[in-house]
Amino acid sequence: MAPELVTVGGLTVDNVISADGQVALAQAGGNGAYSAVGALMWAPGVGLVSCAVESYPRATIARLEQHGIDLGGVAWSDERLSSCNWFIYDADGHRDEGLSSPPDALAEAGFPTDRLTAAQIARWRDLLARREAPGEISYSDFRVRHPLTPSQVPEAWRHARGVHLAPSQPGVMLAMLDVFAPGGAVVTADPGWQLADYTLDEITPILARIDAFLPSEVELRALVPGAGIADALAAIAARCPGAVAVKLGPRGVLVWDRAAAAPVAVPPAPARTLDPTGAGDSFCGGFLAGLVETGDPLRAARHGAISAARIVECFGADGALPPDRAALRATLGEEVAECP
Secondary structure, three states: OOOEEEOOOOOOOEEOOOOOOOOEEEEEEEEHHHHHHHHHHOOOOOEEEEEEEOOHHHHHHHHHHHOOOEEEEEEEEOOOOOOEEEEOOOOOOOEOOEEEEEOOOOOOOOOOEEEEOOHHHHHHHHHHOOOOOOOOHHHHHHHHHHHOOOOHHHHHHHHHOOEEEOOHHHHHHHHHHHHHHHHHHHHEOOHHHHHOOOHHHHHHHHHHOOOOOOOOOHHHHHHHHOOOOOHHHHHHHOOOOOOOEEEEHHHHHEEOHHHHHHEEEOOOOOOOOOOOOHHHHHHHHHHHHHHHHHHOOHHHHHHHHHHHHHHHOOOOOOOOOOOOOOHHEEEEOOEEOOOO
């Protein structure tokens, strides 16, 4: 049976150092995987449109399929990538960006591979920052060279009830809208840096066709420079007929209320955060599931917050599997609060 929900995005392999120094090497990630798992918290099956390299962890692939993610939209490449992103978190949930190496490089440099002290983290960060590997292909490079295409989408998926477009180049998003919008799908989109590098005028052809736009605070400020959060949300809502919400990390989410012309706060769900990687993507997957189910952006944001809370308690996109949907639904009753 074709999945009712579909996510479109990337598959990556990540190295993570948590705020307390725990190390997790070669973790399966990517905005496609995380958003699919976020949606799977609420739906028995989710389709994934992506492209996977030969070196993507096969155990993770099996685990995703076992628990309800349909990989019928994944194109398989025989290319192997040795290098992974490093996400090194501090106590506030901030992380270093732009650092990469093969997972084995940590041990080869003489560091332990289970937990690092603050001094060891600082030394390792410095080594990564100075590392040179001019011929190395990153997962971002791979996605640019292998953009997702409509031909990957199984015919039966083209009438999905809901589709989330994880961060991709504008051309990919527009092509996927052409695939899914005619079937009446609810379509949500996360801009990522891929859209945040453009102006509002340049991405209006996307905004005008989607049912929810879900930027992070950094992306929102990049899209509407110099504006406060409320004014920035209003500016985007003027171009997007659907819901608009900004992700604030551990501070929750603000959803734009068109009737009140004001943002409404949806608090984060309680979580013992281990690895914040993929929190925003899993939120988007949960938001999609909630919006399809309820039609209410505030309730959808609550679904998203709960999905994100489950993801951050584990390493890797598959760490929260299998989901306990009954327990998750029991947490939906908490009220949202008006933003001061």
